[in-house]
Amino acid sequence: xxxxxxxxxxxxxxxxxxxxxxxxxxxxxxxxxxxxxxxxxxxxxxxxxxxxxxxxxxxxxxxxxxxxxxxxxxxxxxxxxxxxxxxxxxxxxxxxxxxxxxxxxxxxxxxxxxxxxxxxxxxxxxxxxxxxxxxxxxxxxxxxxxxxxxxxxxxxxxxxxxxxxxxxxxxxxxxxxxxxxxxxxxxxxxxxxxxxxxxxxxxxxxxxxxxxxxxxxxxxxxxxxxxxxxxxxxxxxxxxxxxxxxxxxxxxxxxxxxxxxxxxxxxxxxxxxxxxxxxxxxxxxxxxxxxxxxxxxxxxxxxxxxxxxxxxxxxxxxxxxxxxxxxxxxxxxxxxxxxxxxxxxxxxxxxxxxxxxxxxxxxxxxxxxxxxxxxxxxxxxxxxxxxxxxxxxxx
Numbered sequence: 001x002x003x004x005x006x007x008x009x010x011x012x013x014x015x016x017x018x019x020x021x022x023x024x025x026x027x028x029x030x031x032x033x034x035x036x037x038x039x040x041x042x043x044x045x046x047x048x049x050x051x052x053x054x055x056x057x058x059x060x061x062x063x064x065x066x067x068x069x070x071x072x073x074x075x076x077x078x079x080x081x082x083x084x085x086x087x088x089x090x091x092x093x094x095x096x097x098x099x100x101x102x103x104x105x106x107x108x109x110x111x112x113x114x115x116x117x118x119x120x121x122x123x124x125x126x127x128x129x130x131x132x133x134x135x136x137x138x139x140x141x142x143x144x145x146x147x148x149x150x151x152x153x154x155x156x157x158x159x160x161x162x163x164x165x166x167x168x169x170x171x172x173x174x175x176x177x178x179x180x181x182x183x184x185x186x187x188x189x190x191x192x193x194x195x196x197x198x199x200x201x202x203x204x205x206x207x208x209x210x211x212x213x214x215x216x217x218x219x220x221x222x223x224x225x226x227x228x229x230x231x232x233x234x235x236x237x238x239x240x241x242x243x244x245x246x247x248x249x250x251x252x253x254x255x256x257x258x259x260x261x262x263x264x265x266x267x268x269x270x271x272x273x274x275x276x277x278x279x280x281x282x283x284x285x286x287x288x289x290x291x292x293x294x295x296x297x298x299x300x301x302x303x304x305x306x307x308x309x310x311x312x313x314x315x316x317x318x319x320x321x322x323x324x325x326x327x328x329x330x331x332x333x334x335x336x337x338x339x340x341x342x343x344x345x346x347x348x349x350x351x352x353x354x355x356x357x358x359x360x361x362x363x364x365x366x367x368x369x370x371x372x373x374x375x376x377x378x379x380x381x382x383x384x385x386x387x388x389x390x391x392x393x394x395x
Contacts, residue, residue: 009232009380016383020372023365025389026199032317034393039296040066041159042392044170046298046311048073048155051187053081057104057119061086061096065315067159071146072096072108076119081150083157084121084143088112095143108143117143151175153183171294174238178292180276181302186327190344193323196355198362200297200314201385203322206354207299207310208291208381210243216357220350224249224267225288228378231280237295237388239381242279244286245269254342261335263305264328264343270304293381295388305329308347318362324351 010018025031047062053075060073070086072095088095093112096103107124108117116125121143129138147158149167152175156167168175196203206212213225229241251259251267259268266289272280279302280287289303299310306328313321326344331337364370375383 007377009229009377012232013234013380013384016380016387020374021383021386022372023370025386025393026202026362027317027366029317031393032199032314035389036066036314038395039389039392040314043296044149044156044158044163044167046154046294046309047071047083047157050081050150050153050155050184052102052155055104057106059096059103059105059108061101061103064313065321066313070094071157072143073148073155073157074108074119081148081155082119082121083146083148085146087144088115089123089141089143090115090126121145152179152181171238172236174235174240174292174294177233177235177240177278178276178290178300178302181279181307182274183307183327186307186329188328188330188340190326190328190348191323192325192348192351193321194355195315196320196322196358197318198320198358199317199365200312200320201389202362202365203320203355203358204293204297204299204310204312204385205382206357208293208385209379210291211376211378212354212357213243216353217350220346220353221267222249226286229291229380230284230287232380234384237392238293239384240290240292241381242290243288244284245288246286255346258339258342262331262339262343264336264339265346266301266303266306266343267346268305268343272304274304275302291381293385295385306343318366322355324348 048060052060056075056077058075062071062073064071072084072086073081075081086094086096088110090110090113093110095108095110095117097111107119114127115123118124123138123141126138145161147161147163149156151167151171210225210227210229214227223246226244226246230244232241233239249267255265255267258265263270269285272283272287279290289301292300294300297312301308306326308324308326310322310324315321326347328340331340
């Protein structure tokens with residue numbers, strides 16, 4: 001196929017090809033099973049932020065359906081965050097019960113028979129221990145660990161307690177590109193999540209291109225953003241690109257006031273002084289935000305004054321848990337608080353517009369009416385994702 005002059009990304013990344021993409025990876029239970037075993041159980045997954053663990057004994061229970069388990073993350077007395085399967089070593093009961101996702105304490109107590117574990121996962125008490133046999137050793141029956149490492153305040157875990165690749169090596173240059181941003185200063189958060197009846201890639205695709213902004217976001221950001229990407233880069237399994245604003249979008253009077261009071265919206269133009277050197281390297285004033293995807297399913301979008309993340313956690317071939325979180329610096333006055341509330345609602349509305357497409361898309365793909373998707377040049381990040389996924393699945 002002859003490439004048009006404007007097909008910049010096909011020229012830059014010829015290894016991705018230009019042909020249609022099969023819909024099978026989105027609808028096949030067998031393919032999903034391979035993704036589960038060959039991707040999600042073998043790579044690092046983001047499970048939280050360090051701010052969720054303010055002191056020793058602070059814990060978080062994170063359900064991980066794609067791992068067939070729940071992970072108990074806890075900050076120990078030494079300040080280190082560790083991760084364990086929420087499974088008692090006695091007869092497999094859950095150590096932490098109920099729907100409470102967070103807590104704080106000095107130990108973990110299994111309510112079934114009272115086996116007790118310390119913050120480092122060691123088994124420290126077994127009622128009527130003398131009734132067990134010589135084959136039982138308390139020191140060998142602590143909580144089962146997973147590997148936990150931290151990058152820029154994000155807490156990642158690996159199902160293998162001794163993974164071959166460290167988190168730093170796994171993220172590689174993608175981690176370097178996004179490092180140095182003041183993530184830790186932005187602790188005022190707005191979080192949204194829901195269960196979507198669609199494949200995780202269908203959900204993630206909607207956040208991996210700007211081709212849709214002039215249509216689906218005509219209500220929330222009319223004429224606000226360009227439909228093309230800038231500074232696209234592929235870094236191993238990860239990828240990144242920039243979304244830019246147009247010169248045509250005009251803020252409403254309320255938005256203009258919010259922009260004057262603080263930087264809390266992706267639609268506000270700024271100097272972009274907080275960005276790491278490799279993000280918007282030319283400091284283009286039209287830059288809106290960086291759209292980075294850390295493989296397989298963690299999106300980090302950064303800009304001056306705020307950042308937001310998306311994560312698409314597979315439940316089944318047909319279901320995904322989506323979580324979107326916006327992060328700001330704590331407001332110092334009423335004006336900054338107003339600006340944040342206004343900005344986060346604009347972003348939330350845009351997310352609602354995005355998520356409104358996903359279930360219908362998945363249902364249509366499942367119908368079998370179409371066997372392939374046709375991607376244009378600006379959907380290059382989606383094309384790269386399907387290529388990497390297929391390489392893992394068929395490795």
